[in-house]
Amino acid sequence: MKNKKQVNRLNKFETFVSKNKVLLVLLGLAVLIIAPFVVPNDYFMRVLCVILMYCTFGFGLNILLGEMGLMSLGQAGFVGAGAFTTAVLLTTLKWNFIPATLCGALVAAILGLIIGLPTLRLHGSYLAIVTIGFGEIMRTIFLNWTSVTGGPRGIKSIPRPSLFGLEFNYANKGFYFLIVLTTILVGLFCAALHKSKYGRAFATIKQDELAATLMGIETTRYKVIGFMLSAAISGLMGGYYAMMQRYIDSNSFISDMSVMIVSCLVIGGAGTLRGPVLGAILLVSFPEIFRDLQDYRFVFYGLIMIIMMVVRPAGLLGWDSTLPYQLPRSLSERRMKSLKKVQEKGDTD
Amino acid sequence: MEMLNVKDLTIKFGGLVAVDHLNFNVKKGEIVSLIGPNGAGKTTVFNLLTGLYTPTEGSIVFEGKELSGMRSQDIVKLGIARTFQNIRVYTKLRVVENIMVGSHIHTDYNMLDAIFRTKRFYQQEKEKYEAAMAFLESMHFAEKADMYAGSLPYADMRRLEILRAMASNAKLLLLDEPAAGMNPQESEELVQFISKIAREDGYTILLIEHDMNVVMNVADRIYVLDYGKLIADGLPAEIKTNPKVIRAYLGGNQ
Known part of the structure; x- marks a missing residue:
């Protein structure tokens, strides 16, 4: 049990955050906008992009692990599916990057469905093992389906995204802002889903699936939806990953990536959106700062994971809100007001 | 007219007959209690009613609709909701x-x-x-x-x-040992609460309970199960003095 003092402190903090929400959001946006202009070179730009990518991968896994309590250790498989689909569409078919990345998300979602359906009865470690298997199968496919994925040679010279002749790259910061935009949109999507009957249904599945079934919740349907959304989000960002690396092969999507995504969530706090953000910042920037320890990276991850499980299983930023329940508002209230205005106008006419 | 009508309900798990040709009914607005010693098959009956198990034989009719073979989710939508032995x-x-x-x-x-x-x-x-x-x-x-x-x-x-x-929006509530683990005062409040929702709010209640004080105070009618079979049914006062019921609970030769 948490003690009173901690709860009080948390309450004060949360009250402060909710009162100054607009200000804090603006501050966050300002940081995101200013960041690329203060970093010294393209290398740091790339680090910023990778952080944002892992945020999104984290958001994707959060739907499974955070919301529904389903452990997936095969997220790299979904990322890879999205990346290869996008890469093929960009290079051989010369598609525009928007439909290409969306197709990548779609292919990943279909894979999510394929992996989701047979594993509906699995939980915990069993599901984790199956998803590891899925990740490996995907890697083997990337390696051996030479006609499409290039096999061991991979896919080279993937173009940067461009729109109406304008290329989004590091030099004009376009690529960075494209990823910022995508990450924010995915984040808003996840937040909207969480604060709706979908979020509640996911939570009931995590906490007590039998009770959920007997409240009439179509648990099977929600789990499949969860798998597909998680896969689609990972696949979408996978497309950006391909465009950032400009070269991908099967080694880009090994289980290290899946473990890293899980670590982001565990360290930051699964079940929240702030969790993967912090997790991605810490886990992506750390190995870059401590380059000398690069080889021991996963030793540290393992160590951090164990310490977290023991000391703070909810993650650094994982806590139960102390504020009263809040109806989903913000967007909608304004929307209702504008709708009302329109209606009133219509009535008086 | 009965709200719930159970006829010849039977379920076998391998060689074990957990519920054996059980017949009972619940009328609208009633509080009916299902009692019996541990392992008598009471919770199994609830699991059958809520679609978790499919009966081997027999029928469950709720407001004119046959429930056996239906999915749990669809049964909830018809208006049957339950609680659990462990919260x-x-x-x-x-x-x-x-x-x-x-x-x-x-x-x-x-x-x-x-x-x-x-x-x-x-x-x-x-x-x-x-x-x-x-x-x-x-x-x-x-x-x-x-x-x-x-x-x-x-x-x-x-x-x-x-x-x-x-x-x-359930019409029929299945309560599985709601008084388990409660102290006398809490179960007294529970009795009042259950009576209120049945008498004033119009819910129909089927109740599994071990606490005889609760059962005798709240139930309109009682069915007694033992080894999956119905051994007695009637008003609380009748059940209290029924020798078969006493034997099932306390043991004895005759």
């Missing part, structure tokens, strides 16, 4: 959210509504939230609405589970 409230959700989960099946919007925050989404959420709050208010539970269900006292968790079942 199964969503401890990490708030009390009001637990109630809103109860009304999940009546919350009508799709994913696009949720993502784009359409008028329908907002109206539905608001409506369900307000209904949940009004409901909690009427049950004198409103001051606990924002608490996490896991931080409620034990007896309140039991009560919340019943409230959640009621929030699904």
